Amino acid sequence: xxxLSDHILDIIQNSVKAEATLIEIMVDFNKNKDLCTLKITDNxxxxxxxxxxxxxxxxFTSRNTRKVGLGLPLLKQNxxxxxxxxxxxxxxxxxxxxxxxxxxxxxxxxxxxxxWNTIYLSLLGNENIELKYIxxxxxxxxxxxxxxxxxxxEGVSLQQKEIREAxxxxxxxxxxxxx
Amino acid sequence: MxxxxxxxxxxKIKEEVQSKMKLRExxxxxxxFVQVKVGMATCGIASGAKDTMKFFIEELELQAVxxxxxxxxxxGYCYAEPTVEVILPGKEPVVFGYVNKNKAEEIIDTYIKxxxxxxxxxxxxxxxxxx
Numbered sequence: 001x002x003x004l005s006d007h008i009l010d011i012i013q014n015s016v017k018a019e020a021t022l023i024e025i026m027v028d029f030n031k032n033k034d035l036c037t038l039k040i041t042d043n044x045x046x047x048x049x050x051x052x053x054x055x056x057x058x059x060f061t062s063r064n065t066r067k068v069g070l071g072l073p074l075l076k077q078n079x080x081x082x083x084x085x086x087x088x089x090x091x092x093x094x095x096x097x098x099x100x101x102x103x104x105x106x107x108x109x110x111x112x113x114x115x116w117n118t119i120y121l122s123l124l125g126n127e128n129i130e131l132k133y134i135x136x137x138x139x140x141x142x143x144x145x146x147x148x149x150x151x152x153x154e155g156v157s158l159q160q161k162e163i164r165e166a167x168x169x170x171x172x173x174x175x176x177x178x179x
Numbered sequence: 180m181x182x183x184x185x186x187x188x189x190x191k192i193k194e195e196v197q198s199k200m201k202l203r204e205x206x207x208x209x210x211x212f213v214q215v216k217v218g219m220a221t222c223g224i225a226s227g228a229k230d231t232m233k234f235f236i237e238e239l240e241l242q243a244v245x246x247x248x249x250x251x252x253x254x255g256y257c258y259a260e261p262t263v264e265v266i267l268p269g270k271e272p273v274v275f276g277y278v279n280k281n282k283a284e285e286i287i288d289t290y291i292k293x294x295x296x297x298x299x300x301x302x303x304x305x306x307x308x309x310x
Binding site: 009010163164 | 248
């Protein structure tokens with residue numbers, strides 16, 4: 001995975017598979033602490049201790065279409081390669097939380113990438129899930145909630161060109177302002 | 180296009196879109212839509228499925244094809260990612276492999292618009308002559 005956005009797009013799918021109704025994505029860039037944090041929390045079915053211990057094993061997956069599961073191991077690898085850490089915690093019936101820390105100035109830290117497209121595509125693909133995106137830096141904070149978007153759209157498709165452009169531009173500009 | 184500064188501005192854009200939609204004769208029957216499903220698991224994303232999906236959304240709209248573009252999981256053809264499943268109205272689903280922008284363009288122009296098959300199909304469901 002080349003960017004954090006790719007990781008986000010990927011990890012969200014785990015939450016979707018776990019039948020989560022709420023997914024919270026938090027991205028924090030802090031130059032003062034030289035730290036970049038990505039945290040994804042869901043209220044899905046969660047994992048028991050045994051499954052949790054195997055979650056970052058690349059040769060473990062809950063699918064049966066293939067025998068490898070690389071989403072979490074790749075994120076862990078990227079975090080550890082950029083002088084960071086990776087924590088995953090889960091409670092059956094409660095949900096799962098994944099946190100990856102990166103050293104912000106590390107040369108191996110993946111760029112954020114086009115997170116506006118990631119968020120937009122995730123909104124489009126998961127109509128029944130409440131998605132929250134929180135982006136913070138030492139300069140400020142930007143929050144986006146899928147419920148708010150849907151309330152304003154009143155059933156009009158997200159796929160409409162004007163709406164697509166408005167949403168992606170809105171996210172892009174809001175992030176730029178606090179960069 | 181007007182830019183939005185907050186999500187409540189989205190409402191105005193929605194109203195503009197709605198008035199335009201009424202002009203277009205748009206059927207609510209989903210069977211008349213072309214369905215495009217892009218494989219978006221780890222393998223797909225790592226191979227650039229995000230760009231492929233974005234391209235399908237933009238291009239189908241540009242060419243005024245009524246289509247629903249969605250994501251799907253891994254179909255087990257990781258070697259051929261990005262994979263795309265296309266369902267034309269009333270037809271069997273067809274899965275294409277190695278769908279980059281060029282391939283996507285070919286699929287839209289030849290398969291979706293003209294109904295002719297193109298190279299690169301992964302035979303998931305097929306029938307023998309005995310069936």
